Amino acid sequence: MATVERVALLHDELARAAAEADRTGALPEPVLTALRSSGVLGLAIPVEYGGSGGDALATNTVVAEVASLDPSVAIILFQHYAVSARIAEWGTPSQKSHYLSRLASGDWLAASAWSESGGGADKRNIATRAQRVPDGWVLDGAKSFTTGAGLAQVYLVLAQSSAPTGDSLTYGASGQTFFLVDATAPGLVADTGMDLVGMRASATGFVELHDCRVPAGAVLGPEGSAPRIIAGVRESGATLGAVSVGIARAAYQLALHHARKRDLGPAQALRHRLVDLAGQVEAANAVVERAGRRDSPDPGIATLLSKIVASGIGESVCAEVQRLLGSSAYLHDHPINRLARDARAVGLMGPTNDLCRELVSTPWT
Structure with a gap:
């Protein structure tokens, strides 16, 4: 089964549980069970250990898709991929044998x-x-x-x-x-x-x-050798910017739903605002895709920039959608408010955006 199809299997469970999980601050057991049994956890693990052998482009794509449903689950997934990839790259034969098959099957999660x-x-x-x-x-x-x-x-x-x-x-x-x-x-x-x-x-x-x-x-x-391994993480092309892409997509879909439900299509100003939002979402997706392809002259810099740019866009899109929704977005349980809080969190996650800027700018000094 293709990874995209496996993510689709998670769709209903994630969409149904996201709001309740945000209220309680705990991941519902059915979501964790669905994640473990979906086959998605093995994406970043070599085929010989039961995984799919996916690269950063593949993991970024899946993380973004999951983030459009529940960013909290996407963050757990991203960290699982990050540790799995480090074991695949740096692990001894014994470590690979012990950990990777368990991580690929979903029996184990990594953090x-x-x-x-x-x-x-x-x-x-x-x-x-x-x-x-x-x-x-x-x-x-x-x-x-x-x-x-x-x-x-x-x-x-x-x-x-x-x-x-x-x-x-x-x-x-x-x-x-x-x-x-x-x-x-x-x-x-x-x-x-x-x-x-x-x-x-x-x-x-x-x-x-x-x-x-x-x-x-x-x-x-x-x-x-930890600093050397850390440096290799950003060279991999896997980026937390993918989480922001998913958040931006979800916020944009809320704006579209609002416009259609209220038959606001004839309003040119609104249509143009929606076009601008769509452009921002595509821009975030583009920088994350480029990081995953690792085809830039400096893949590490591209990965750091993708987090800075995509997370900034994620916050900006959420803020604009909140304004577009008007008073309905002022309700505490409206999903745009959860997305906006999650969008802000991405910039604070390691490496924080300020540290990303320092890492990018250091060679200039």
């Missing part, structure tokens, strides 16, 4: 645990420490804003495994290492009690690590 309260968006000052012991490593620290916390079966944890050398890095620090940590590892506790304004059903919360012991084989990539 990234990088951010920390007070650590900064650039991840150069993290407090989580990894200490080598005879049988592996001991991790101690706390991660915040982990999407999929409590839902994931494996976390990609960023920790300081040795003292930084003082090398000048824009994102991450020397001496940092990635670890694959199973959710069942002793000492790992996930807390989903974070009450977010947007992306409320994304299970974004805290992951605490207290004397969390992991085997030597938990290290993903060479020890101390």
Whole structure:
């Protein structure tokens, strides 16, 4: 079954549950079950491990489609793809064998645990420490804003495994290492009690690590190579801008529905506003598609720019649709307000838009 058809199978479940999930701040179990059984989770995983072998263009397309139904689920999916792709790229044969088939089948979800309260968006000052012991490593620290916390079966944890050398890095620090940590590892506790304004059903919360012991084989990539792996993420072409594309599409469809329901087609000014909105949606889609194709002279820069541009357009389209809807958009439970809050959240997700600007502009200094 084609991936597009698999997403279509999720359509009714996501559309039906999005509003309730936003109200409760929790992902309904039927949605999670549908996601696991859809086959969509294996898109970024090589065929030999049960996946579809999709590239960034494919994952961006699916993330955008899911985001048009429920951005919270799209964020969970994006993070799952990101970790899956890193394991496929950097994992040992043993790690690939252990994780990828489970992630492809939907039995397991993956999540990234990088951010920390007070650590900064650039991840150069993290407090989580990894200490080598005879049988592996001991991790101690706390991660915040982990999407999929409590839902994931494996976390990609960023920790300081040795003292930084003082090398000048824009994102991450020397001496940092990635670890694959199973959710069942002793000492790992996930807390989903974070009450977010947007992306409320994304299970974004805290992951605490207290004397969390992991085997030597938990290290993903060479020890101390986390900044190199992080840099490769943006080179991949996978972009959170895809979430913003889906949000912008959904907001535009709300505007179209409003115009048709009230028979406002004869109003030229409204038709022209709708044309402008359609143009913005297409522009966001175009920059995200280009990032996924990786055909620009600098794919990493294209990926960063796609997030900046698409997330800005997502917020702008939502704001314009709110104005176009008039008083109906002032109702608390109107879906445009959920989309607007979710649109704002994308710009704050790592790398934040301000950090993206810094990463793009650094070579100019």
